[in-house]
Amino acid sequence: MPTVLNPYLSFRDNAREAMTFYQSVFGGELRVSTFGEYQASEDPAEGDKVMHGMLTTPHGLVLMGADTPNGMEYTPGSSISISLSGEDEAELRGYYDKLSDGGSVTVPMEKSPWGDIFGMCTDRYGVAWLVNVNAAQGTTGAP
Structure with missing residues (x-):
């Protein structure tokens, strides 16, 4: 198995x-483990919180997430964005539309100066997404 990010x-x-x-x-299989299942928190109020969640999609995307325990600092912010790119415009527009629903559009999905179709949004959970549909002439996508 290759190393994955x-x-x-x-x-x-x-x-x-x-x-x-x-x-x-995105579809796919979601597996969720709680703090309670692994006795990973001494605080009984955290028993149902997600210790580890992993979504694996039919297209090979993997997204992980967890609740931050009460004893740890949690500062939501804008220091990271998740980028989706590829050539299937219908698929990528579908993701963009669903992600922006209940969130906010930063850049509408439209033709970009580099020739691709590109959009940015922040979903209802404060996660920033960049979505790029590669142009037919084979560009590598957004810089």
Whole structure:
């Protein structure tokens, strides 16, 4: 198996809801383990929180996420974005539309100066997404 790089998102008390939302966007199988299942927290109130969630899609995408325990600092921010790119415009527009529903559009999906179709949005959980449909002439996508 080759080495892979997967986005791992942190949440505060809504990881299950967020990961279920991403499953509705991308499809696939969602596996969730709680702190309680592994006795990973001494705080009984954290028993149902997500210790590890992993969404694996039919197209090979993997997205992971978890709730941040109460004893750990949690600062949501804009220091990371997740990028989706490829050549299937209908598929990528579908992801963009679902991700932006309930969130906000930063850049509408339209032809970009580099020739691709590109859009940016922030989903309802505050995660920033970049979506790029590669131009037919084989460009590599957004810089």
